[in-house]
Every structure is written in C-alpha cells, then in structure tokens.
Amino acid sequence: MSPSPIQAFLDRDLIPPLADQDEIRLLCLQPGVTGDKIVCTTQHVKLSTNPQYEALSYVWGSKDMRPITLNSYPWEVRENLFDALINLRHETKPRILWIDAICIKQDDVKERNHQVSRMGTIYSKASKVVAWLGLANEFTVEALGHLEKFEEEEAPKIICSSSLVFKNELAGTEAGHRILEGVRLISLRSYWTRLWIIQELQLASDADIQCGRNCVPWEVFKAFFMDLEPEEPYYPVFSALGEDEKHVSPLSNLIWEAWSRDDSPSVRNSQYLSHLCFSFRKSQCEKAIDKILGLWSLAPVCCQDGVPVDYDLGVDQVLGKIFGHEVGAHDTPSRYLDRDEGVDRLRKLIFESWSHWTELERTWRQVEEDMAAYDLLLTSLDELV
Ligand SMILES: [Zn+2]
Numbered sequence: 016m017s018p019s020p021i022q023a024f025l026d027r028d029l030i031p032p033l034a035d036q037d038e039i040r041l042l043c044l045q046p047g048v049t050g051d052k053i054v055c056t057t058q059h060v061k062l063s064t065n066p067q068y069e070a071l072s073y074v075w076g077s078k079d080m081r082p083i084t085l086n087s088y089p090w091e092v093r094e095n096l097f098d099a100l101i102n103l104r105h106e107t108k109p110r111i112l113w114i115d116a117i118c119i120k121q122d123d124v125k126e127r128n129h130q131v132s133r134m135g136t137i138y139s140k141a142s143k144v145v146a147w148l149g150l151a152n153e154f155t156v157e158a159l160g161h162l163e164k165f166e167e168e169e170a171p172k173i174i175c176s177s178s179l180v181f182k183n184e185l186a187g188t189e190a191g192h193r194i195l196e197g198v199r200l201i202s203l204r205s206y207w208t209r210l211w212i213i214q215e216l217q218l219a220s221d222a223d224i225q226c227g228r229n230c231v232p233w234e235v236f237k238a239f240f241m242d243l244e245p246e247e248p249y250y251p252v253f254s255a256l257g258e259d260e261k262h263v264s265p266l267s268n269l270i271w272e273a274w275s276r277d278d279s280p281s282v283r284n285s286q287y288l289s290h291l292c293f294s295f296r297k298s299q300c301e302k303a304i305d306k307i308l309g310l311w312s313l314a315p316v317c318c319q320d321g322v323p324v325d326y327d328l329g330v331d332q333v334l335g336k337i338f339g340h341e342v343g344a345h346d347t348p349s350r351y352l353d354r355d356e357g358v359d360r361l362r363k364l365i366f367e368s369w370s371h372w373t374e375l376e377r378t379w380r381q382v383e384e385d386m387a388a389y390d391l392l393l394t395s396l397d398e399l400v
Contacts, residue, residue: 029086030057030120036129037061039137040118041068044100044110053083053100055090057117062133062140070113070141072215072222073099074206085117092116099147102228112145113137132324134211135218135312144219146212148204151227157190158197159229167234177235178242198240201226207266210298210309217273217313237270265298287345288318289337292365303330306365307337317344334358334365 033040038059045054060066074095081097083090092100096116103110119130130137138144148155165177185191204226206212216222222233272286272294286294291310300309308324321340322333338357352360 029088031059032120032123033059033126037063039066039113039130039133041066042112042114042117044104044112046105046107046109048106053097053104055083055085055100055117057086062136065140066111067142068111068113069143069145070138070215070219071099071103071115071147072138072144072206072212073147074209074212075116076205095147095149098150099225102150102225103145103147113141128326135214138215139218139220141219142221144215144222145230146206146216146222146224146233148201148206148224148226151229152200154193154197154200155226156197156229157193158195158201159224159226159231161185161194162231162235162239163229165235167232175235175238175242177239181239181243195243198243202240202266207269208297208299210295210300210305213269213272213295213298213310214312216269237273240266240270265295268294268297286313286315287341288314288322289341289361289364292337296365303366304328304333307333330366331358331362334361337361 030040039062040057040059043056043058045056047054060068075093076095077093079094080091081094083092083097083100093116096114103112115130115134120126151159161181162177165175165180181191181194185194216233219233223230224233224236225231272291288307288310291313292307295310296306298306300306304326307322307330308326311319311322311324314322318337318340321344322336325333328336335354335358338352338354338361342357
C-alpha cells in the first residue's frame with residue numbers, strides 16, 4: 016500500500032525541526048485567486064526578533080481533510096482551516112501567518128508541549144490575531160457588511176457609531192432584522208465555545224473577526240454587541256439564545272470580560288484564576304486540565320505564581336493549588352472550608368453544569384452569612400470583655 020500524502024511528507028521530514036526554544040515556524044500563504052490551489056511554505060524565525068506575522072484563531076472542527084501544497088509537497092488540512100486559507104489569501108501578495116495545526120509539528124510531543132506553553136506569547140506578539148468564524152451566509156454578510164463601514168473608536172463612548180446608525184436608521188426595517196439575525200447567527204458559531212480562543216483574543220494587541228470574506232475589527236464588533244444587548248427592542252434577538260444561555264453564552268462572557276478588562280486595570284487584577292475558570296466554565300477544550308491552564312495567561316500575577324503551569328499534575332492537584340492560593344491570597348468564602356471540601360466545591364463550580372451552580376451559589380452564600388453571624392458574635396464578645 017502506498018503511503019498517504021501526509022505520511023510521505025513526514026517520512027521526508029519536510030518540516031525541519033526548530034533549532035532552539037526561541038524559534039517558531041511561520042506559514043507563508045502564497046497569493047492566489049478563486050480556483051487556484053492553496054500553496055504554502057514554512058519559514059523559521061526567532062520570536063525575540065519581533066517578526067511580523069498574523070496569528071489565526073479558529074476551531075479545528077470536522078476531520079474532513081482538504082488538499083493543499085506545503086513546501087512543494089502534497090499536504091492535507093481540516094476543512095475549516097482550508098476554508099480559512101481560501102478566504103484569507105491575498106490576490107497579489109503573500110500573507111505570513113501563525114497557525115497551530117501547521118506551525119507546530121503535531122506528531123512531535125516534545126515540540127508540541129513547548130510550543131503550547133508559548134502560545135500566550137505567540138498570540139500577544141502577533142501584529143494581528145484573525146478570528147476565523149467560518150463561511151458566510153446571507154445574514155452574516157449583511158451584519159458584518161454593516162459593521163465594515165465603521166472605524167474603531169476611542170473608548171469610552173456612551174454609544175458606538177455603528178449601533179447609533181443602526182438604531183436611528185435601520186431598527187425595525189427589513190434590513191435591520193437581517194442584520195440582527197446575522198449577529199445572532201454569528202454569536203452561535205462554534206468558534207466562541209472553544210476555550211483557547213479566550214486567551215487568543217484577550218492577549219491580542221489587535222484583532223479582526225472574519226466570516227467568509229467579511230472582516231471587522233474585534234473592537235467594532237464588541238462595541239456593537241455591547242450596545243445592542245441591553246436595549247429592549249433588540250432584546251428578543253439575544254433571548255432567542257435562551258434566558259440562561261444568554262448570561263453564560265461564551266460570546267457574551269468574552270465580551271463582558273474584555274470590556275471590564277479594558278475599562279479598569281483594577282478589575283483586570285481582580286479576575287482571579289478561579290473566577291476566570293468559573294466565568295468560562297461553558298467553554299470547551301479537549302483536556303479537562305486545559306479548562307484551567309487555558310486561562311492561566313489571563314490571570315493576575317499572584318495567581319500565576321500561586322498556581323504554576325504543570326501538565327504533569329492531575330486536575331484535583333491543580334484545584335488543590337488554586338484552593339491553597341485562594342485561602343492564602345484572596346478574601347473568599349473558601350477560607351472557611353477544609354482542603355478536600357474546597358477542592359470538591361471548585362471542581363463542581365468549574366466542571367459541572369449551570370443548573371448545579373444555582374444550588375451551589377446558595378450554599379456559598381450560606382457559608383458567608385454564617386460567618387458574618389459568627390464574626391458579629393465574636394465582636395460582641397470582645398465588647399463585653
Ligand atoms: Zn491570585
């Protein structure tokens with residue numbers, strides 16, 4: 016049996032190994048027009064020399080493979096990445112990208128571990144992060160087409176231009192409904208449910224969201240979504256996501272989180288690792304431990320120091336470290352629990368369902384109330400002495 020194109024490629028070792036810990040692989044996407052084959056080459060650069068590249072943020076998605084040419088040989092990529100390459104390709108000039116599936120040798124465990132630990136740096140050093148949401152449909156074209164007319168604006172603004180124009184000129188019209196439907200469909204894309212995209216977007220110095228050929232600055236999309244959400248006439252669009260879902264939908268969370276970070280450095284520092292894990296508990300990742308470590312780059316330094324990244328630890332060991340850190344460094348109700356109970360609570364908070372949370376929330380509040388009563392008792396005893 017003849018080897019598959021991928022095996023033939025690996026056998027020839029046509030992706031050269033990285034020379035040292037500072038080196039990363041970049042992808043050069045050759046120019047082309049509709050109908051041309053996708054042609055790419057890889058190149059090595061030192062991250063410390065601040066190379067110019069854009070980093071792709073996307074979901075791997077279905078395992079259906081599509082053919083491309085990589086370093087002059089046949090290669091295969093998953094369908095969603097193939098669609099991204101087709102739509103991101105420039106007509107006349109190459110585009111330099113960092114894309115995990117190609118720039119990290121997926122069959123080299125040692126390289127993979129090291130590169131994964133550097134992903135926060137890779138995304139934060141990219142000149143731009145491009146969030147690929149998938150192929151367009153008629154509604155997404157109208158929604159993003161509306162937003163493409165607007166530039167990024169200086170924050171803070173009471174209301175952004177795109178939503179102002181929408182409310183004054185488009186709300187209630189057929190075109191307005193189609194735009195809202197497009198925003199709703201975009202907010203339901205599987206892209207938003209992937210846990211790793213949170214750090215990829217939050218750490219980006221600049222980001223665009225792209226759906227098909229439409230490309231909008233993340234800041235513009237975020238501002239429009241924020242302005243729209245609480246307004247009564249538009250509310251049904253978001254309540255279509257379901258009342259509970261609306262409040263924990265990954266896109267809503269991501270936008271609120273990003274907004275509170277932009278708004279105030281003190282808020283940024285109060286988003287403890289445990290809070291982040293809880294906020295994004297609905298996001299999906301392949302390994303349970305990534306539900307915690309995938310958010311580590313966004314946590315304040317105290318939490319990073321208190322809970323170092325260590326893939327050799329099990330989930331409960333990492334939860335134990337979080338609990339220990341919470342008790343030692345943060346003023347949270349968890350200080351009243353013993354370690355096993357604390358780990359158990361954290362595990363439920365982060366890994367169990369939304370319905371479970373309402374019950375847990377009550378329990379936590381009870382602990383706080385009990386302790387407040389206890390503190391009051393101690394104070395009054397002090398006064399008696
Ligand atoms: Zn901390």
